[in-house]
Amino acid sequence: MTGMEILLLVAFGGVMLTYILGRISSSLRNTFAVVLSLVLVVIIALMYDKTGETIFYRGFFGIPMSFRIDALSWLFAMATSVLGCLSVIFSLSYMSDRKNISFYYSMLFLVNAGMLGVVFSGDLLSFFIFWEIMSWSTFLLISFNRGPAVAAGLKYIIMSIIGSMAMLAGTISLYTNYGTLNIADLSHLTVSASPGYQLFLLIIFGVAFGIKNAVMPLHTWLPDAYTEAPSPFSAVLSGMLTRMGIYGFLLIIYVVVGAARFLHAADSTVSSFNYVLAWLGAITIVIPTFIAMLQNDAKRLLAWHGIGQGGYMILGIAFGTNMGVAGGIFHTLNHAIYIVLLFMSVAAIQYRTGGVRDLNSLGGLIKKMPVAFIGALLGICGLIGVPLTNGFVSKWMIYKTLISGRAPFLAFAALIGSWGTILSVYKFLHNIFLGQLPEKYRDIKQSPFNMKLPIIVLSSTILLFGILPGLPLRVINKIVVSFGFDSLNISLWGIVSESGMLNTINLFAAILAGLIAVWLFFRIGARTIPVKQDDNYAAGAAVPRDRYSYTAKYYDPLFRMISPYLKDIFNTFYMKIADLTGYLSNGIRKIYTGYVGNYVMYIVLFISLMIFVQMKWSPW
Amino acid sequence: MDRNQLKKWFQNPVKMAHKYSLHVVYFCTGCGIIEIPPSITARWDAERFGIIPVATPRQASLFIIAGYVSLKTLRSIIRTYEQMPEPKFTVSLGSCPINGGMYYDSYNTIKHLEKYIPVDGMIAGCMPRPEAIFVGVTHLWTLIDKDMADGYKRYRSNYSAYRANQEKILGKLEWPPLFPIHGEE
Amino acid sequence: MHIIELIFSPLLALLIGVFFLGLARKVMARIQWRYGPPVTQPLIDIIRLLSQKSASHGVAFNIGLVMSLAGSLVITLFLPFGKIAPMSNSGGMLVILYLMLIGPLGMAISSGESANPNASIGISRKLLLAMGYELPFLLVVLALMTAYNTTSITEIVSLQRDTGWSMFTFPLVLSGIAYLLILPAMLGVRPFEVVNAPQEISSGPLVEYGGPYLALATLQHALAFFIGISLFVNLMWGGAANPVIFFLKMLVVFFLGIFVNAVFPRLRIDQAIRYLWRWPSLIAFAGLILVCVTGS
Known part of the structure; x- marks a missing residue:
C-alpha cells in the first residue's frame, strides 16, 4: 500500500466518519475534522519530491485505474489540503449556529477528497470518476443554504455536466484510438497523432476545463455559485476547486498532448489552439474585471475577480514559454492564497454583522476588526499585484512573457485588467473597513481566534511568497521542466531572464528602509492627537450620524459611461436557452398525460401510421 | 519683515515658519468676506507673504472671521476653531465681532466674540479695507514674535469658562468637550 | 559610491520636487500678474506643518500616508536621473509601473480611514x-517596450542615445503625441485637477490632513510631480548623460505643465475620462499598431 492509497483512503474514510461522529457529538466531530485535515496536510507534505505510479484497481472492464504523483500533482494537492484545512478551522465557528453541520463537514471532506483524487489520478478514467465526485459534492455544498442557492447550484451542475460529457466523449475517443487511458502512456502515444486529432482533443477537453475554470463564454455559473455558497466553502470553491480547470488544462495541453514539442512547429494546430486560448484568457481578464467594478455585493465582487484572475492563469499557460507556464501555475497558487484570504475576511465580517455583505451598508469596521482588515488589505494587494506580495511576482512573470513574446495587445489586456482591479477592490476595502462606522455596529466584537488564525497564516504567506518567491518557484520550475521546457533561471529572491530581472529582496530592503526613514521623519513632527470619527470636518457642522459617508455609487461617473456595454450577454443567452428547453419540455409533458388510455391510443395511432406508410409507399 | 534674515531662521525656525506660512480658513458669512478676494488676488496678492486660503480647518493655522457672527454661525465657528491644529491664531474683521457694530441691538447676533473663542487680533472698520488686513497681519507677526499670540493657550487653560459661555448661549452642544472641564460639578 | 547614490537620489528627488512646487507657485503668480511667494515657500510650509499638533484618525491613517511617501521614494531609486539609477538592476519598467501604485494606494487607505466623505x-x-x-x-x-524590445528603463534610455529621442523617431511619434496629451492628467495639473479640488470637495483626500500629515502629503505631491516629469523625460526625451542636462529637460517639461495649468479651467471627472479615453487613447492605440507593424 503506497502513500497515495493511504492518503485517498484517509480522505474518503474521513467523509463517512465525520458524518457518523457528528451524530454522536458535535465537539468530537469538530476535533476529528481538524485532525483529519491536518493529517492530510502532513501526509501530502511527506510526499514532497516523489514521483511514481501505482495501479490500485484492475477490474473496471479491464481498464486499470492508477494513481500517479509528480511535482504538478504534489503542488496542487498541497494547496488543496492546506486550504481545506484552513477552511475547516475557519468553519468551526462560522458554521456553528447552522443546521446540518455534520453534512456540511462531510461534504467539505468529500470535495477535498475528490480534488485530491483528481490531481493524483494516473489515468483518465479515475480522473473522470473523481472529477464527477468533486462536481456533485460541490453542487450539494453550493445549494447548502437553500433558497436562491439551489438555483445557483443547479446552474453550476448543469454546466458542469455539459463539461463532464465533453470530457467523457474525449476520454472514450482516446480509448478507442489508443486502447489505454493511462496518462503517461498517452503522452507517448499522442506524438504521432494527426494535428486535427490533437485539435479535437484540446477543444473537447478544453470545453470541460474551460467550464470549470470559468473561461469567458463559459463562466456564467460562477458569480451565482460563489455568492450563494457558505462563505468558507466559497473560499475553497474559488481557491482550488475552480482551479482544477487549470490543472486539467495543464494536464491536457502539456502532458497528454505534450504541447511543448509542437509549439514551435510551423503547421501545428496546438499553437493556434493556444493562441485562441490566450485571447480568450485576455477577454476573461478585461470584461469581468470591469463588471466587478459595478457590483455592490462583497462576495459577488470577489466572484467576478475570481473569473478575471482565471484569465491571467490561462494567458500564462496558453502562451507556452517556460516563464509563461511557470507564471500561470504560480498565479494559480497565489490566487488561491489571496482569494481564500479575501473570502475569509468577508466571512468574518458576515459572522459578526449577521450575514451582511452588502457593500453599501457597511463601513468603518477597521477599528473593530483589525485582523480582518489586514487580511483584506494584503488580499487586495496580492490581487492587484502590489510589489512585495505574491501576486506581483506571478503577474510580473506573465507580463514579461507577453512583452518579450512580442504580444503587446495581450499584455495590454493583462495590464489594464490590473488597473481595473484597483478600482473595484479599493471600493471593496473602503466600503467595508474605511469611512464612518454605522451606529448599529458600534458594539461589534473581534472575530474569534479560529477565524483569525487562517487569516494570519494566509496573510503572512502572501508576504513570504512575495519577498522570497524562490520557495514555490523551485517546485514550479520542476513542473515546467517535466513539461519539456527549459529550466528557469531562479534564485530564492528573484528571476533572471534575458531581458531584465527581478530582485524582490532588494525591493523589500528599499521599501523597508523607505518606510523607516519616512516614519522617523513623521515622528520629528509634533505629537498627534487621536480623535473619534465624530470629530470630523463637516464645514463647521456636527457630523450627521450614519449619513456622513460616500459608499453607494462609488464610481458613478464611470458607471454611467460603461454600464451599457457591460451586460453579461452570455448569461442572458444561456438563460434564454434554458427557458426554451423548459418550454419545449413543457410541451412534451402535455403529451405524457399519465393516463394509460392515451398511451394505448398513441401506440395504436403510431402503428396505424406505420401500416399506412407501408401500404402506400412500401419502403420496408 | 524679517523673512530674509537667515540668522533668525536658524535661531527659531518654527516661529519664523509660523509667521510666513499663514494658511487661512476664512469664515465667509459676514459682509467682510467681500474684502478678501481683492486681498488674495492680483491687486494686493497676500500670497507674497505666504498667506493662502485653504479648504479645511485641519490644514489651517489662521482663522479669519469676516464680519458679524449670528447665533447659528457661532456654532460653526466654535467647531471650526476646535478642529484647527495648534498652534492657531484668530483674527476678526470689522466692528461687529468686537462689540456688535451696527447689530449692537440685534437679538440674534453675538456682541463679543472673544467671550466664546479667544481672538488674537481684531481689525476694526466697517469694513476694513485690504490694506487694513495687511496691517493686521503685520501686527500678528509682531505678536507671534513676542509670543503674545497665545489665544490657543488661553483657550486650553480657560476651557471651562469658554465652554460654559458657549453652552449658555447655544444650549447643549452636539460635540464632547475638547479638553477636560474643571470646576464645580 | 553605490551607497551614496542610494541615499542621495531620493533626497535629490525630494529637493527637486519641492523646488518645483515652489517654482510652480511663483510662475503661476507671475502669469496672473502677481508678485508671488518666494520659491522656498513650500519648505516654510513644511516646517510650519511639522510643528502643528494634528488630529489622528487611527493607525491606518498614519501608516497609509507613510507607506505612500515611502513607495514614492523607492521609485526614485529605479528611475534614472541622468545616469544615477542605483537600483535599476533589480527591476525595470514593470516594477516602476507597479510601484507607482503604492503611493495612491497608501494615500487612499489613509484618507479612507479619516472617515470623511x-x-x-x-x-x-x-x-x-x-x-x-x-x-x-x-x-x-x-x-516603447515593444519597439526597444526590453523592459528595462535604463536600456530604453541608452538605446535612445543611438537611435535618437523616442518622441522624434518614426514609429514612436504617435506614442509621443499621446503621452504629451495625457501628461497634464498624470501630473494632476489644472484641467485634470479634479482630485484635490479645494472649492468642490474641500481638497479631497487631504481634507482631514493637518500638521505632519499635510507635510507628508505635500512631500508626496512633490515626489509625484518629480516622478511624472522624470518618467516622461526618460521614456520620450532620451534621458540625459549627466544630471544637469536632465534637470534642464525636466524644467522644460515642468514649464509646459505649468503653462497648461495656468490657463485652463477644471474639467468634470466624466469629461476628463471621456477626453482621455478618446483622442489620447486612439492615438496611443494607433501608435502601438504602428510599432507592431513596422517592427519585427
Whole structure:
C-alpha cells in the first residue's frame, strides 16, 4: 500500500466518519475534522519530491485505474489540503449556529477528497470518476443554504455536466484510438497523432476545463455559485476547486498532448489552439474585471475577480514559454492564497454583522476588526499585484512573457485588467473597513481566534511568497521542466531572464528602509492627537450620524459611461436557452398525460401510421 | 519683515515658519468676506507673504472671521476653531465681532466674540479695507514674535469658562468637550 | 559610491520636487500678474506643518500616508536621473509601473480611514482619473517596450542615445503625441485637477490632513510631480548623460505643465475620462499598431 492509497483512503474514510461522529457529538466531530485535515496536510507534505505510479484497481472492464504523483500533482494537492484545512478551522465557528453541520463537514471532506483524487489520478478514467465526485459534492455544498442557492447550484451542475460529457466523449475517443487511458502512456502515444486529432482533443477537453475554470463564454455559473455558497466553502470553491480547470488544462495541453514539442512547429494546430486560448484568457481578464467594478455585493465582487484572475492563469499557460507556464501555475497558487484570504475576511465580517455583505451598508469596521482588515488589505494587494506580495511576482512573470513574446495587445489586456482591479477592490476595502462606522455596529466584537488564525497564516504567506518567491518557484520550475521546457533561471529572491530581472529582496530592503526613514521623519513632527470619527470636518457642522459617508455609487461617473456595454450577454443567452428547453419540455409533458388510455391510443395511432406508410409507399 | 534674515531662521525656525506660512480658513458669512478676494488676488496678492486660503480647518493655522457672527454661525465657528491644529491664531474683521457694530441691538447676533473663542487680533472698520488686513497681519507677526499670540493657550487653560459661555448661549452642544472641564460639578 | 547614490537620489528627488512646487507657485503668480511667494515657500510650509499638533484618525491613517511617501521614494531609486539609477538592476519598467501604485494606494487607505466623505469622493475621482490616463499610458509604455524590445528603463534610455529621442523617431511619434496629451492628467495639473479640488470637495483626500500629515502629503505631491516629469523625460526625451542636462529637460517639461495649468479651467471627472479615453487613447492605440507593424 503506497502513500497515495493511504492518503485517498484517509480522505474518503474521513467523509463517512465525520458524518457518523457528528451524530454522536458535535465537539468530537469538530476535533476529528481538524485532525483529519491536518493529517492530510502532513501526509501530502511527506510526499514532497516523489514521483511514481501505482495501479490500485484492475477490474473496471479491464481498464486499470492508477494513481500517479509528480511535482504538478504534489503542488496542487498541497494547496488543496492546506486550504481545506484552513477552511475547516475557519468553519468551526462560522458554521456553528447552522443546521446540518455534520453534512456540511462531510461534504467539505468529500470535495477535498475528490480534488485530491483528481490531481493524483494516473489515468483518465479515475480522473473522470473523481472529477464527477468533486462536481456533485460541490453542487450539494453550493445549494447548502437553500433558497436562491439551489438555483445557483443547479446552474453550476448543469454546466458542469455539459463539461463532464465533453470530457467523457474525449476520454472514450482516446480509448478507442489508443486502447489505454493511462496518462503517461498517452503522452507517448499522442506524438504521432494527426494535428486535427490533437485539435479535437484540446477543444473537447478544453470545453470541460474551460467550464470549470470559468473561461469567458463559459463562466456564467460562477458569480451565482460563489455568492450563494457558505462563505468558507466559497473560499475553497474559488481557491482550488475552480482551479482544477487549470490543472486539467495543464494536464491536457502539456502532458497528454505534450504541447511543448509542437509549439514551435510551423503547421501545428496546438499553437493556434493556444493562441485562441490566450485571447480568450485576455477577454476573461478585461470584461469581468470591469463588471466587478459595478457590483455592490462583497462576495459577488470577489466572484467576478475570481473569473478575471482565471484569465491571467490561462494567458500564462496558453502562451507556452517556460516563464509563461511557470507564471500561470504560480498565479494559480497565489490566487488561491489571496482569494481564500479575501473570502475569509468577508466571512468574518458576515459572522459578526449577521450575514451582511452588502457593500453599501457597511463601513468603518477597521477599528473593530483589525485582523480582518489586514487580511483584506494584503488580499487586495496580492490581487492587484502590489510589489512585495505574491501576486506581483506571478503577474510580473506573465507580463514579461507577453512583452518579450512580442504580444503587446495581450499584455495590454493583462495590464489594464490590473488597473481595473484597483478600482473595484479599493471600493471593496473602503466600503467595508474605511469611512464612518454605522451606529448599529458600534458594539461589534473581534472575530474569534479560529477565524483569525487562517487569516494570519494566509496573510503572512502572501508576504513570504512575495519577498522570497524562490520557495514555490523551485517546485514550479520542476513542473515546467517535466513539461519539456527549459529550466528557469531562479534564485530564492528573484528571476533572471534575458531581458531584465527581478530582485524582490532588494525591493523589500528599499521599501523597508523607505518606510523607516519616512516614519522617523513623521515622528520629528509634533505629537498627534487621536480623535473619534465624530470629530470630523463637516464645514463647521456636527457630523450627521450614519449619513456622513460616500459608499453607494462609488464610481458613478464611470458607471454611467460603461454600464451599457457591460451586460453579461452570455448569461442572458444561456438563460434564454434554458427557458426554451423548459418550454419545449413543457410541451412534451402535455403529451405524457399519465393516463394509460392515451398511451394505448398513441401506440395504436403510431402503428396505424406505420401500416399506412407501408401500404402506400412500401419502403420496408 | 524679517523673512530674509537667515540668522533668525536658524535661531527659531518654527516661529519664523509660523509667521510666513499663514494658511487661512476664512469664515465667509459676514459682509467682510467681500474684502478678501481683492486681498488674495492680483491687486494686493497676500500670497507674497505666504498667506493662502485653504479648504479645511485641519490644514489651517489662521482663522479669519469676516464680519458679524449670528447665533447659528457661532456654532460653526466654535467647531471650526476646535478642529484647527495648534498652534492657531484668530483674527476678526470689522466692528461687529468686537462689540456688535451696527447689530449692537440685534437679538440674534453675538456682541463679543472673544467671550466664546479667544481672538488674537481684531481689525476694526466697517469694513476694513485690504490694506487694513495687511496691517493686521503685520501686527500678528509682531505678536507671534513676542509670543503674545497665545489665544490657543488661553483657550486650553480657560476651557471651562469658554465652554460654559458657549453652552449658555447655544444650549447643549452636539460635540464632547475638547479638553477636560474643571470646576464645580 | 553605490551607497551614496542610494541615499542621495531620493533626497535629490525630494529637493527637486519641492523646488518645483515652489517654482510652480511663483510662475503661476507671475502669469496672473502677481508678485508671488518666494520659491522656498513650500519648505516654510513644511516646517510650519511639522510643528502643528494634528488630529489622528487611527493607525491606518498614519501608516497609509507613510507607506505612500515611502513607495514614492523607492521609485526614485529605479528611475534614472541622468545616469544615477542605483537600483535599476533589480527591476525595470514593470516594477516602476507597479510601484507607482503604492503611493495612491497608501494615500487612499489613509484618507479612507479619516472617515470623511469628501476624502472618499476625492479618492474615487483619483482612481477614476488614473483609470482614464492609464489606458493610453499603458499603450504608450507597451509601444516603447515593444519597439526597444526590453523592459528595462535604463536600456530604453541608452538605446535612445543611438537611435535618437523616442518622441522624434518614426514609429514612436504617435506614442509621443499621446503621452504629451495625457501628461497634464498624470501630473494632476489644472484641467485634470479634479482630485484635490479645494472649492468642490474641500481638497479631497487631504481634507482631514493637518500638521505632519499635510507635510507628508505635500512631500508626496512633490515626489509625484518629480516622478511624472522624470518618467516622461526618460521614456520620450532620451534621458540625459549627466544630471544637469536632465534637470534642464525636466524644467522644460515642468514649464509646459505649468503653462497648461495656468490657463485652463477644471474639467468634470466624466469629461476628463471621456477626453482621455478618446483622442489620447486612439492615438496611443494607433501608435502601438504602428510599432507592431513596422517592427519585427
